[in-house]
Amino acid sequence: MNPVPLFLLAITLPLLLGGCGIEEPTIEIEKNGVFTVRHENGKKLWEISYKDDKKVEGSEKFWNSKGEPVDSLEEAKAE
Numbered sequence: 001m002n003p004v005p006l007f008l009l010a011i012t013l014p015l016l017l018g019g020c021g022i023e024e025p026t027i028e029i030e031k032n033g034v035f036t037v038r039h040e041n042g043k044k045l046w047e048i049s050y051k052d053d054k055k056v057e058g059s060e061k062f063w064n065s066k067g068e069p070v071d072s073l074e075e076a077k078a079e
Contacts, residue, residue, distance in 0.1 A: 043067045045076050 031050035039045045044067070049059035062076040063069055070076050 039063075039065045041065060046073060 031053045033050060035048050035050065036044060037046040043065060044061075044063045045065075046063075047059075047061045049056040061069065062071065062073055064076055064078070
């Protein structure tokens with residue numbers, strides 16, 4: 001058996017399975033105001049308010065892709 005393909009497999013397999021070891025940077029921002037996430041069609045998906053880096057209780061709101069209010073993020077992502 002030729003050892004070269006086995007060597008290449010041993011080198012490339014960890015890279016393919018686990019990436020190259022580069023981590024995405026962590027971005028730290030001050031959370032104040034309204035944070036909005038949108039569906040691909042541009043309509044609101046999720047909205048949450050922050051004050052002094054803390055989530056404002058009861059401020060989370062969700063919408064389905066038609067723009068209709070729903071009760072949870074799971075419902076908003078469904079469809």
